[in-house]
Amino acid sequence: MRRTGPGGRQRVKTAKGRTNASVRWLERQLNDPYVRMAKSEGYRSRAAYKLIELDERFGFLRGAQRVVDLGIAPGGWTQVVRKKCPKAKVAGIDLLPVDPIEDVTIFQMDFMDDAAPGLLAEALGGPADLVLSDMAANTVGHQQTDHLRTMALVEAGGLFATEVLRPGGTYVAKVLAGGADHGLVAELKRNFTSVKHAKPPASRKESSEWYVIAQGFKGHAEG
Known part of the structure:
Protein backbone atom coordinates (compact mmCIF):
# COMPACT_ATOMS: atom_id res chain seq x y z
CA MET A 1 0.00 0.00 0.00
CA ASP A 32 14.62 6.91 -7.01
CA PRO A 33 14.83 8.55 -10.47
CA TYR A 34 17.40 5.97 -11.59
CA VAL A 35 15.00 3.14 -10.76
CA ARG A 36 12.32 4.84 -12.84
CA MET A 37 14.73 5.43 -15.72
CA ALA A 38 15.90 1.82 -15.65
CA LYS A 39 12.31 0.62 -15.93
CA SER A 40 11.47 3.01 -18.77
CA GLU A 41 14.68 2.29 -20.72
CA GLY A 42 14.60 -1.47 -20.25
CA TYR A 43 17.65 -1.90 -18.01
CA ARG A 44 17.56 -4.67 -15.44
CA SER A 45 18.98 -2.50 -12.67
CA ARG A 46 19.75 1.11 -11.80
CA ALA A 47 23.42 0.05 -11.70
CA ALA A 48 23.42 0.40 -15.49
CA TYR A 49 23.66 4.17 -15.02
CA LYS A 50 26.78 3.86 -12.89
CA LEU A 51 28.56 2.29 -15.86
CA ILE A 52 27.07 4.83 -18.29
CA GLU A 53 28.29 7.71 -16.10
CA LEU A 54 31.75 6.20 -15.62
CA ASP A 55 32.05 5.68 -19.37
CA GLU A 56 30.99 9.27 -20.05
CA ARG A 57 33.90 10.40 -17.90
CA PHE A 58 36.58 7.86 -18.88
CA GLY A 59 35.50 6.62 -22.35
CA PHE A 60 36.54 3.00 -21.90
CA LEU A 61 33.66 1.49 -23.93
CA ARG A 62 34.63 3.27 -27.12
CA GLY A 63 35.68 0.67 -29.69
CA ALA A 64 35.61 -2.24 -27.23
CA GLN A 65 35.44 -5.57 -29.08
CA ARG A 66 35.87 -8.08 -26.24
CA VAL A 67 34.50 -7.45 -22.75
CA VAL A 68 34.35 -9.48 -19.52
CA ASP A 69 31.70 -8.72 -16.87
CA LEU A 70 32.63 -10.14 -13.46
CA GLY A 71 29.60 -10.23 -11.16
CA ILE A 72 27.23 -9.87 -14.11
CA ALA A 73 23.90 -10.38 -12.22
CA PRO A 74 21.32 -9.14 -12.94
CA GLY A 75 22.87 -7.97 -16.23
CA GLY A 76 22.49 -4.18 -16.28
CA TRP A 77 26.15 -3.49 -17.04
CA THR A 78 26.23 -5.99 -19.89
CA GLN A 79 23.06 -4.44 -21.33
CA VAL A 80 24.94 -1.12 -21.50
CA VAL A 81 27.89 -2.82 -23.21
CA ARG A 82 25.59 -4.48 -25.75
CA LYS A 83 23.89 -1.14 -26.46
CA LYS A 84 27.11 0.86 -26.86
CA CYS A 85 29.20 -1.91 -28.46
CA PRO A 86 26.68 -4.09 -30.33
CA LYS A 87 29.36 -6.12 -32.13
CA ALA A 88 31.46 -6.82 -29.03
CA LYS A 89 31.96 -10.34 -27.69
CA VAL A 90 30.87 -10.37 -24.05
CA ALA A 91 31.41 -13.03 -21.38
CA GLY A 92 30.07 -12.76 -17.84
CA ILE A 93 30.13 -14.74 -14.63
CA ASP A 94 28.16 -14.74 -11.39
CA LEU A 95 27.18 -17.07 -8.57
CA LEU A 96 23.58 -15.99 -9.10
CA PRO A 97 21.44 -17.12 -12.04
CA VAL A 98 21.15 -14.52 -14.82
CA ASP A 99 18.45 -14.41 -17.47
CA PRO A 100 19.99 -14.84 -20.94
CA ILE A 101 21.23 -11.79 -22.83
CA GLU A 102 21.50 -12.03 -26.60
CA ASP A 103 25.02 -12.88 -27.86
CA VAL A 104 26.47 -12.99 -24.31
CA THR A 105 28.14 -16.04 -22.79
CA ILE A 106 27.17 -16.34 -19.11
CA PHE A 107 28.68 -18.73 -16.60
CA GLN A 108 26.87 -19.39 -13.31
CA MET A 109 29.82 -20.19 -11.06
CA ASP A 110 32.24 -18.69 -8.56
CA PHE A 111 34.84 -16.45 -10.20
CA MET A 112 37.31 -17.74 -7.60
CA ASP A 113 36.89 -21.27 -9.01
CA ASP A 114 40.17 -22.34 -10.63
CA ALA A 115 38.38 -23.10 -13.91
CA ALA A 116 36.64 -19.71 -14.23
CA PRO A 117 39.41 -17.57 -15.79
CA GLY A 118 40.10 -20.11 -18.51
CA LEU A 119 36.41 -20.44 -19.40
CA LEU A 120 35.99 -16.67 -19.65
CA ALA A 121 39.12 -16.25 -21.79
CA GLU A 122 38.03 -19.08 -24.08
CA ALA A 123 34.58 -17.53 -24.52
CA LEU A 124 36.17 -14.25 -25.67
CA GLY A 125 38.33 -15.90 -28.30
CA GLY A 126 41.07 -13.29 -27.99
CA PRO A 127 42.52 -10.56 -25.76
CA ALA A 128 39.97 -8.41 -23.90
CA ASP A 129 39.65 -4.66 -24.33
CA LEU A 130 37.82 -4.25 -21.05
CA VAL A 131 37.34 -6.15 -17.79
CA LEU A 132 34.47 -4.93 -15.64
CA SER A 133 33.96 -6.02 -12.04
CA ASP A 134 30.90 -5.14 -10.00
CA MET A 135 31.67 -8.00 -7.62
CA ALA A 136 31.30 -7.57 -3.87
CA ALA A 137 31.60 -10.21 -1.17
CA ASN A 138 28.50 -11.10 0.84
CA THR A 139 28.61 -8.83 3.88
CA VAL A 140 28.83 -10.22 7.41
CA GLY A 141 28.22 -6.86 9.11
CA HIS A 142 31.81 -6.42 10.28
CA GLN A 143 33.19 -3.45 8.32
CA GLN A 144 36.85 -4.50 8.27
CA THR A 145 36.05 -8.11 7.35
CA ASP A 146 33.63 -7.02 4.62
CA HIS A 147 36.25 -4.64 3.21
CA LEU A 148 38.97 -7.32 3.16
CA ARG A 149 36.71 -9.86 1.47
CA THR A 150 35.63 -7.43 -1.23
CA MET A 151 39.19 -6.22 -1.81
CA ALA A 152 40.29 -9.84 -2.28
CA LEU A 153 37.79 -10.04 -5.17
CA VAL A 154 39.07 -6.75 -6.62
CA GLU A 155 42.65 -8.07 -6.47
CA ALA A 156 41.64 -11.35 -8.10
CA GLY A 157 39.82 -9.43 -10.83
CA GLY A 158 42.88 -7.25 -11.35
CA LEU A 159 45.15 -10.28 -11.69
CA PHE A 160 42.73 -11.80 -14.20
CA ALA A 161 42.67 -8.51 -16.12
CA THR A 162 46.46 -8.55 -16.51
CA GLU A 163 46.19 -12.05 -17.95
CA VAL A 164 43.48 -11.36 -20.54
CA LEU A 165 43.70 -7.67 -21.49
CA ARG A 166 45.32 -6.44 -24.66
CA PRO A 167 47.90 -3.64 -24.31
CA GLY A 168 45.98 -0.41 -23.74
CA GLY A 169 43.02 -2.22 -22.16
CA THR A 170 41.02 -1.14 -19.10
CA TYR A 171 40.00 -2.65 -15.76
CA VAL A 172 37.04 -1.11 -13.89
CA ALA A 173 36.17 -2.46 -10.44
CA LYS A 174 33.88 -1.65 -7.53
CA VAL A 175 35.74 -0.96 -4.29
CA LEU A 176 34.50 0.28 -0.92
CA ALA A 177 34.89 3.57 0.96
CA GLY A 178 38.42 4.89 0.78
CA GLY A 179 38.99 3.18 -2.56
CA ALA A 180 41.55 0.51 -3.32
CA ASP A 181 44.20 0.06 -0.65
CA HIS A 182 47.79 1.21 -1.20
CA GLY A 183 49.12 -2.22 -2.13
CA LEU A 184 46.50 -2.76 -4.80
CA VAL A 185 46.89 0.77 -6.19
CA ALA A 186 50.65 0.23 -6.44
CA GLU A 187 50.11 -3.04 -8.29
CA LEU A 188 47.61 -1.43 -10.67
CA LYS A 189 49.98 1.50 -11.32
CA ARG A 190 52.70 -1.01 -12.17
CA ASN A 191 50.45 -2.53 -14.83
CA PHE A 192 48.40 0.47 -16.07
CA THR A 193 49.37 3.98 -17.15
CA SER A 194 46.41 5.63 -15.35
CA VAL A 195 44.69 4.61 -12.10
CA LYS A 196 41.86 6.78 -10.75
CA HIS A 197 38.96 6.53 -8.32
CA ALA A 198 35.44 7.80 -9.03
CA LYS A 199 31.97 7.77 -7.49
CA PRO A 200 29.37 8.16 -10.25
CA PRO A 201 26.25 10.25 -9.51
CA ALA A 202 24.08 7.11 -9.77
CA SER A 203 25.89 5.64 -6.77
CA ARG A 204 23.79 6.59 -3.76
CA LYS A 205 25.44 9.14 -1.47
CA GLU A 206 25.00 6.89 1.57
CA SER A 207 26.61 3.96 -0.24
CA SER A 208 30.22 3.10 0.61
CA GLU A 209 31.00 2.05 -2.95
CA TRP A 210 33.56 3.72 -5.18
CA TYR A 211 35.09 2.51 -8.43
CA VAL A 212 38.71 2.20 -9.49
CA ILE A 213 39.40 2.79 -13.18
CA ALA A 214 42.75 1.44 -14.42
CA GLN A 215 43.42 2.39 -18.04
CA GLY A 216 46.25 1.85 -20.49
CA PHE A 217 47.32 -1.72 -19.69
CA LYS A 218 51.07 -1.85 -20.26
CA GLY A 219 51.08 -5.43 -21.51
CA HIS A 220 53.28 -8.29 -20.48
CA ALA A 221 56.99 -7.74 -19.98
CA GLU A 222 59.14 -9.72 -22.36
CA GLY A 223 61.18 -12.54 -20.92
Whole structure:
Protein backbone atom coordinates (compact mmCIF):
# COMPACT_ATOMS: atom_id res chain seq x y z
CA MET A 1 0.00 0.00 0.00
CA ARG A 2 1.41 3.41 -0.94
CA ARG A 3 0.23 6.99 -0.98
CA THR A 4 1.59 10.29 -2.24
CA GLY A 5 3.12 12.62 0.33
CA PRO A 6 4.10 16.31 0.14
CA GLY A 7 5.84 17.27 -3.11
CA GLY A 8 4.56 14.17 -4.89
CA ARG A 9 6.91 11.88 -2.96
CA GLN A 10 5.64 8.31 -2.78
CA ARG A 11 5.02 7.08 0.77
CA VAL A 12 4.62 3.46 1.82
CA LYS A 13 2.26 2.55 4.65
CA THR A 14 3.64 0.23 7.29
CA ALA A 15 1.85 -3.04 6.61
CA LYS A 16 1.50 -5.97 8.94
CA GLY A 17 4.70 -8.02 8.81
CA ARG A 18 6.65 -5.25 7.05
CA THR A 19 9.58 -3.83 9.01
CA ASN A 20 10.48 -0.15 9.15
CA ALA A 21 13.65 -0.96 7.23
CA SER A 22 11.69 -2.57 4.40
CA VAL A 23 9.33 0.42 4.32
CA ARG A 24 12.33 2.78 3.97
CA TRP A 25 13.76 0.58 1.19
CA LEU A 26 10.45 0.56 -0.70
CA GLU A 27 10.08 4.33 -0.40
CA ARG A 28 13.63 4.84 -1.64
CA GLN A 29 12.96 2.59 -4.66
CA LEU A 30 9.68 4.36 -5.45
CA ASN A 31 11.32 7.80 -5.31
CA ASP A 32 14.62 6.91 -7.01
CA PRO A 33 14.83 8.55 -10.47
CA TYR A 34 17.40 5.97 -11.59
CA VAL A 35 15.00 3.14 -10.76
CA ARG A 36 12.32 4.84 -12.84
CA MET A 37 14.73 5.43 -15.72
CA ALA A 38 15.90 1.82 -15.65
CA LYS A 39 12.31 0.62 -15.93
CA SER A 40 11.47 3.01 -18.77
CA GLU A 41 14.68 2.29 -20.72
CA GLY A 42 14.60 -1.47 -20.25
CA TYR A 43 17.65 -1.90 -18.01
CA ARG A 44 17.56 -4.67 -15.44
CA SER A 45 18.98 -2.50 -12.67
CA ARG A 46 19.75 1.11 -11.80
CA ALA A 47 23.42 0.05 -11.70
CA ALA A 48 23.42 0.40 -15.49
CA TYR A 49 23.66 4.17 -15.02
CA LYS A 50 26.78 3.86 -12.89
CA LEU A 51 28.56 2.29 -15.86
CA ILE A 52 27.07 4.83 -18.29
CA GLU A 53 28.29 7.71 -16.10
CA LEU A 54 31.75 6.20 -15.62
CA ASP A 55 32.05 5.68 -19.37
CA GLU A 56 30.99 9.27 -20.05
CA ARG A 57 33.90 10.40 -17.90
CA PHE A 58 36.58 7.86 -18.88
CA GLY A 59 35.50 6.62 -22.35
CA PHE A 60 36.54 3.00 -21.90
CA LEU A 61 33.66 1.49 -23.93
CA ARG A 62 34.63 3.27 -27.12
CA GLY A 63 35.68 0.67 -29.69
CA ALA A 64 35.61 -2.24 -27.23
CA GLN A 65 35.44 -5.57 -29.08
CA ARG A 66 35.87 -8.08 -26.24
CA VAL A 67 34.50 -7.45 -22.75
CA VAL A 68 34.35 -9.48 -19.52
CA ASP A 69 31.70 -8.72 -16.87
CA LEU A 70 32.63 -10.14 -13.46
CA GLY A 71 29.60 -10.23 -11.16
CA ILE A 72 27.23 -9.87 -14.11
CA ALA A 73 23.90 -10.38 -12.22
CA PRO A 74 21.32 -9.14 -12.94
CA GLY A 75 22.87 -7.97 -16.23
CA GLY A 76 22.49 -4.18 -16.28
CA TRP A 77 26.15 -3.49 -17.04
CA THR A 78 26.23 -5.99 -19.89
CA GLN A 79 23.06 -4.44 -21.33
CA VAL A 80 24.94 -1.12 -21.50
CA VAL A 81 27.89 -2.82 -23.21
CA ARG A 82 25.59 -4.48 -25.75
CA LYS A 83 23.89 -1.14 -26.46
CA LYS A 84 27.11 0.86 -26.86
CA CYS A 85 29.20 -1.91 -28.46
CA PRO A 86 26.68 -4.09 -30.33
CA LYS A 87 29.36 -6.12 -32.13
CA ALA A 88 31.46 -6.82 -29.03
CA LYS A 89 31.96 -10.34 -27.69
CA VAL A 90 30.87 -10.37 -24.05
CA ALA A 91 31.41 -13.03 -21.38
CA GLY A 92 30.07 -12.76 -17.84
CA ILE A 93 30.13 -14.74 -14.63
CA ASP A 94 28.16 -14.74 -11.39
CA LEU A 95 27.18 -17.07 -8.57
CA LEU A 96 23.58 -15.99 -9.10
CA PRO A 97 21.44 -17.12 -12.04
CA VAL A 98 21.15 -14.52 -14.82
CA ASP A 99 18.45 -14.41 -17.47
CA PRO A 100 19.99 -14.84 -20.94
CA ILE A 101 21.23 -11.79 -22.83
CA GLU A 102 21.50 -12.03 -26.60
CA ASP A 103 25.02 -12.88 -27.86
CA VAL A 104 26.47 -12.99 -24.31
CA THR A 105 28.14 -16.04 -22.79
CA ILE A 106 27.17 -16.34 -19.11
CA PHE A 107 28.68 -18.73 -16.60
CA GLN A 108 26.87 -19.39 -13.31
CA MET A 109 29.82 -20.19 -11.06
CA ASP A 110 32.24 -18.69 -8.56
CA PHE A 111 34.84 -16.45 -10.20
CA MET A 112 37.31 -17.74 -7.60
CA ASP A 113 36.89 -21.27 -9.01
CA ASP A 114 40.17 -22.34 -10.63
CA ALA A 115 38.38 -23.10 -13.91
CA ALA A 116 36.64 -19.71 -14.23
CA PRO A 117 39.41 -17.57 -15.79
CA GLY A 118 40.10 -20.11 -18.51
CA LEU A 119 36.41 -20.44 -19.40
CA LEU A 120 35.99 -16.67 -19.65
CA ALA A 121 39.12 -16.25 -21.79
CA GLU A 122 38.03 -19.08 -24.08
CA ALA A 123 34.58 -17.53 -24.52
CA LEU A 124 36.17 -14.25 -25.67
CA GLY A 125 38.33 -15.90 -28.30
CA GLY A 126 41.07 -13.29 -27.99
CA PRO A 127 42.52 -10.56 -25.76
CA ALA A 128 39.97 -8.41 -23.90
CA ASP A 129 39.65 -4.66 -24.33
CA LEU A 130 37.82 -4.25 -21.05
CA VAL A 131 37.34 -6.15 -17.79
CA LEU A 132 34.47 -4.93 -15.64
CA SER A 133 33.96 -6.02 -12.04
CA ASP A 134 30.90 -5.14 -10.00
CA MET A 135 31.67 -8.00 -7.62
CA ALA A 136 31.30 -7.57 -3.87
CA ALA A 137 31.60 -10.21 -1.17
CA ASN A 138 28.50 -11.10 0.84
CA THR A 139 28.61 -8.83 3.88
CA VAL A 140 28.83 -10.22 7.41
CA GLY A 141 28.22 -6.86 9.11
CA HIS A 142 31.81 -6.42 10.28
CA GLN A 143 33.19 -3.45 8.32
CA GLN A 144 36.85 -4.50 8.27
CA THR A 145 36.05 -8.11 7.35
CA ASP A 146 33.63 -7.02 4.62
CA HIS A 147 36.25 -4.64 3.21
CA LEU A 148 38.97 -7.32 3.16
CA ARG A 149 36.71 -9.86 1.47
CA THR A 150 35.63 -7.43 -1.23
CA MET A 151 39.19 -6.22 -1.81
CA ALA A 152 40.29 -9.84 -2.28
CA LEU A 153 37.79 -10.04 -5.17
CA VAL A 154 39.07 -6.75 -6.62
CA GLU A 155 42.65 -8.07 -6.47
CA ALA A 156 41.64 -11.35 -8.10
CA GLY A 157 39.82 -9.43 -10.83
CA GLY A 158 42.88 -7.25 -11.35
CA LEU A 159 45.15 -10.28 -11.69
CA PHE A 160 42.73 -11.80 -14.20
CA ALA A 161 42.67 -8.51 -16.12
CA THR A 162 46.46 -8.55 -16.51
CA GLU A 163 46.19 -12.05 -17.95
CA VAL A 164 43.48 -11.36 -20.54
CA LEU A 165 43.70 -7.67 -21.49
CA ARG A 166 45.32 -6.44 -24.66
CA PRO A 167 47.90 -3.64 -24.31
CA GLY A 168 45.98 -0.41 -23.74
CA GLY A 169 43.02 -2.22 -22.16
CA THR A 170 41.02 -1.14 -19.10
CA TYR A 171 40.00 -2.65 -15.76
CA VAL A 172 37.04 -1.11 -13.89
CA ALA A 173 36.17 -2.46 -10.44
CA LYS A 174 33.88 -1.65 -7.53
CA VAL A 175 35.74 -0.96 -4.29
CA LEU A 176 34.50 0.28 -0.92
CA ALA A 177 34.89 3.57 0.96
CA GLY A 178 38.42 4.89 0.78
CA GLY A 179 38.99 3.18 -2.56
CA ALA A 180 41.55 0.51 -3.32
CA ASP A 181 44.20 0.06 -0.65
CA HIS A 182 47.79 1.21 -1.20
CA GLY A 183 49.12 -2.22 -2.13
CA LEU A 184 46.50 -2.76 -4.80
CA VAL A 185 46.89 0.77 -6.19
CA ALA A 186 50.65 0.23 -6.44
CA GLU A 187 50.11 -3.04 -8.29
CA LEU A 188 47.61 -1.43 -10.67
CA LYS A 189 49.98 1.50 -11.32
CA ARG A 190 52.70 -1.01 -12.17
CA ASN A 191 50.45 -2.53 -14.83
CA PHE A 192 48.40 0.47 -16.07
CA THR A 193 49.37 3.98 -17.15
CA SER A 194 46.41 5.63 -15.35
CA VAL A 195 44.69 4.61 -12.10
CA LYS A 196 41.86 6.78 -10.75
CA HIS A 197 38.96 6.53 -8.32
CA ALA A 198 35.44 7.80 -9.03
CA LYS A 199 31.97 7.77 -7.49
CA PRO A 200 29.37 8.16 -10.25
CA PRO A 201 26.25 10.25 -9.51
CA ALA A 202 24.08 7.11 -9.77
CA SER A 203 25.89 5.64 -6.77
CA ARG A 204 23.79 6.59 -3.76
CA LYS A 205 25.44 9.14 -1.47
CA GLU A 206 25.00 6.89 1.57
CA SER A 207 26.61 3.96 -0.24
CA SER A 208 30.22 3.10 0.61
CA GLU A 209 31.00 2.05 -2.95
CA TRP A 210 33.56 3.72 -5.18
CA TYR A 211 35.09 2.51 -8.43
CA VAL A 212 38.71 2.20 -9.49
CA ILE A 213 39.40 2.79 -13.18
CA ALA A 214 42.75 1.44 -14.42
CA GLN A 215 43.42 2.39 -18.04
CA GLY A 216 46.25 1.85 -20.49
CA PHE A 217 47.32 -1.72 -19.69
CA LYS A 218 51.07 -1.85 -20.26
CA GLY A 219 51.08 -5.43 -21.51
CA HIS A 220 53.28 -8.29 -20.48
CA ALA A 221 56.99 -7.74 -19.98
CA GLU A 222 59.14 -9.72 -22.36
CA GLY A 223 61.18 -12.54 -20.92
